[in-house]
Amino acid sequence: MHSPIPDYLLEVLESCAQDRSGELADYIPELASADADRHALALGTTDGVSYSAGDAEAQFTIQSVSKPFVYALAIDDIGLEAVRARVGVEPSGEAFNELSLEGGTGRPLNPMINAGAIATHQLVSTEGCEPLDDGAPERLARTESVRARTGRVLAGLSAFAGRELHIDYSVAESEFEESYRNRAIANMLRTHDIIGGEPTEAVRGYIDQCAVLVTVRDLALMAATLAGGGVHPVTGTQVVSAAAARQTLSVMATCGMYDGSGRWLARIGIPAKSGVSGAIIGVLPGQVGIASFAPRLDSEGNSVQGVEMFERLSQDMGLHLM
Numbered sequence: 001m002h003s004p005i006p007d008y009l010l011e012v013l014e015s016c017a018q019d020r021s022g023e024l025a026d027y028i029p030e031l032a033s034a035d036a037d038r039h040a041l042a043l044g045t046t047d048g049v050s051y052s053a054g055d056a057e058a059q060f061t062i063q064s065v066s067k068p069f070v071y072a073l074a075i076d077d078i079g080l081e082a083v084r085a086r087v088g089v090e091p092s093g094e095a096f097n098e099l100s101l102e103g104g105t106g107r108p109l110n111p112m113i114n115a116g117a118i119a120t121h122q123l124v125s126t127e128g129c130e131p132l133d134d135g136a137p138e139r140l141a142r143t144e145s146v147r148a149r150t151g152r153v154l155a156g157l158s159a160f161a162g163r164e165l166h167i168d169y170s171v172a173e174s175e176f177e178e179s180y181r182n183r184a185i186a187n188m189l190r191t192h193d194i195i196g197g198e199p200t201e202a203v204r205g206y207i208d209q210c211a212v213l214v215t216v217r218d219l220a221l222m223a224a225t226l227a228g229g230g231v232h233p234v235t236g237t238q239v240v241s242a243a244a245a246r247q248t249l250s251v252m253a254t255c256g257m258y259d260g261s262g263r264w265l266a267r268i269g270i271p272a273k274s275g276v277s278g279a280i281i282g283v284l285p286g287q288v289g290i291a292s293f294a295p296r297l298d299s300e301g302n303s304v305q306g307v308e309m310f311e312r313l314s315q316d317m318g319l320h321l322m
């Protein structure tokens, strides 16, 4: 039977493509040279049906959209209280790359900003994990502890996607070379004992996490896994616990769109997370995961066309949760 949904998604995608405002992220050299006109939109339901439109097979790096998933993995690995002892759950009201540490404890305010995500990356357990050996060029050699953690994170993100994902080492390298700000953040986290070990290694692993390649289809299924209480809609795997999924969605609702989070929740009403490669995911608990991709960003680091696409979907389909 012909479904009207892909035609509808295409119409939304094309009408939002009229707006060519915004800029590519240029602080990561490899992202500055991305094709600004690629765009795609996908939905994945919790019962395993996916729809997509546009460049649905185009791969891009996941960037900050990885943050909620790794947060959920860390909660299951070491427990919510242990995670909360190191990373808070309050909106920062600042840009994603500000320090935003809580006075006194030095905890990053939440796991969706860079400070919180660098800390969260270090919290996943590497027990019983094989160090990642996926052919990173020799000159990019990582220490065993970085490869163990990245191995756990990559396996976890792959389980969320329901297929084996890979790291784009040219993007990772280009970001790492310029990562003075993230290294400064990691050094501050180290002085507060939020992370242990060598701060540069934490940044290395976190940047590898951000450079995992995905498509909008992958992201829609990853979002649908959070929507389904941690169960992947196609593979049926319980990727994270329902409690971890719920905690993650709560933090996405309040902090996922950075200092645009309040406006986003009022206007669009869907827990969401954006990334600087131009992706946004949205999660309707119990129903559907949504993913958009369009690389031009607004001043808050959110995809201009992506925000418009979500606004259309929310209005047309009555998706606002409130």
Ligand code: DON
Pocket: 063, 064, 065, 096, 097, 114, 175, 182, 207, 210, 274, 275, 276, 277, 300, 301, 302
């Ligand atoms: O650490 C960074 O700056 C990037 N790897 C990820 C930032 C990001 O995606 C923020 N999103 N809007």
